[in-house]
Amino acid sequence: MSEALLPSADEAYSSPDAQGFFGPYGGTFVPETVMPVLSELDAAYREALTDPAFAEELRVLLADYVGRPSPLYRADRLAEATGLGAVYLKREDLNHTGAHKINNTLGQCLLAKRMGKGRVIAETGAGQHGVATATTAALMGLECAVFMGTEDIRRQSLNVYKMRLLGAQVVPVAEGSGTLADAVTAALRHWVERVEDTFYVIGSVVGPHPYPAMVRDFQAIIGEETIAQIATKAIPRVDAIVACVGGGSNAAGMFYPFLRVVPAEKRPLLVGAEAAGLGLDTDKHGAALTKGSPGVLHGFYSYLLQDESGNPLEAYSISAGLDYPGVGPEHSFLKDEGLVRYEAVTDQEAVDAFALLTRTEGIIPAIESSHALALLPRLAAELGPDAVVIVNVSGRGDKDMDIVREAGLGVD
């Protein structure tokens, strides 16, 4: 996190408020046991934000360990194939561990150490956040346990093996659908028992305050670099920026700096891509913003897929990182305010976009990121053949080989 992120009085966009509300969304709805711990975390985080030594330690790790800044790559063959003037890819897939998740785990684990916690836990869906946390824990000498749904363990066996190699304990969660939401619940329950010595490293802009704001701030390096790179490369105009939205951390990290420092009239169209799964007219999707209604899950108030009695529904997506029934509270606010537009992308569209980027650019994206790429043809139709679009490629697709093979991307 850079100086630019320190709160300043004159900014147009400054959320959340002191209680963690983005408009009506967010807040802290958790059992009393963890309430004091969240206040402590909030205080420690604010204090770290004002400490130049913390910023410097994080900056060095992001540069030399993660390999930042990640390139902003001009993908001409992809632009041609999708009918756009230019497409730039923000290459978070090139980060150490293969996704944007490590930007956040480094920040949170440094904070854990600062708070004197020797043990971290995490939830994971696709396994990327789990791998990033296990990696950071290995780097910093922290004990690590990762909660992961049994269905995701099946879908992402390579990442499970990686986490174990890195010395983390992988705790299988069989409850519910055995996916991301169940892993979050299991991690929260475990945290309630072990709050005294354990730091919960949440992997997206979800959970009780201060997590949504803190994770966004740690991910904001994505958008800050992009703004700087637009200037360095003298890109005269950007019409739209797209990112996929599971919990919403890579999208928030990309969008937030644009919301903060770029005046509305000069700001590109910001578009988030949710998982439409098998289709929005089925019950097999993860499109909380498009199809959900406000509710409380996992300690915060936000759009949520829920039944008539207020029970969270099981989300579905081909992508283990996007099948979450809720979404970060800031995105709910940005949707209501009309500051960001959210669209839903089906499994099939994502698989097609995955194949397209692979064949036109020789870049194999994560199936999550493929949801963002799938918006390119739609944007071409809307904005015309000269439009310039930036896509946040949040991660790489190594972990998804089995999934795309199952989805029929055969090569024989």
Next chain:
Amino acid sequence: MASTDTPRGLARAFVPGRPVLVAYVMAGYPDREGSLAALEALARGGAGVIELGVPYADPVADGPVIAEAGKVALANGFGLAESIALAAEFLAAHADAPPVALMTYLNPMMRLGFERVAALAAGAGVSGFIIPDLPPDSPFADRWLAASESLGLDTVFLAAPTSTPQRLAALGARSRGFVYVVSSLGVTGERAEVAADLAALVARVREHTQLPIAVGFGVGTPEQAAAVARIADGVVVGSAIVRRQTDAEALEVFVCELVSAVKSSA
């Protein structure tokens, strides 16, 4: 504290020096009739307060026994509205029943709407609410209390071993009926031993409230109940009761044992 003066208030269950059993059952488990029979067993067995659990798909404060029972109840079509209807039927048939508090997570209440929940619950004769994921110092607590207190409904806030003096003061000030002290870190469920520093925790909470104090999480045997009754005004037993909820007769015997243990400690 006007609401606790109403005849329906939870406070009427508590008399100084006479600790009571606060007994938890899951609505709709093993089915509607079964949970009604369980409520009757609690009343006959001498429970001082009944906590009626509302099934929810993400019971973040509950251990395996209550979570599993909740799953069955959900499959039976039970939610908050059905649980209130169950309480209404039980209370209508038993004028001398102990006061009933609904234990529900926040989202089912928000989905139905605070005003509607309060009206339905008051109409059913329910005395109060225990909402484990609603902190007393949140804007939603303001809205819920505004909707419920005028109808005479008590809201019980929870205190935990980690609560700071400042938080204890806030939750003590906002609670009506009693304060629920969570005895140990973690979720509901039986534990081998009652937390060693429980007496100190209860004493800390008492510094911040005049209300009766009920202690829960981890109490499962008559011996443990007796030990807790020596320091608290109410002893909450949940999982150990829910485990017996499929058999109303066995449940009544167990509740009688718990009640006599609680009373003998005084």
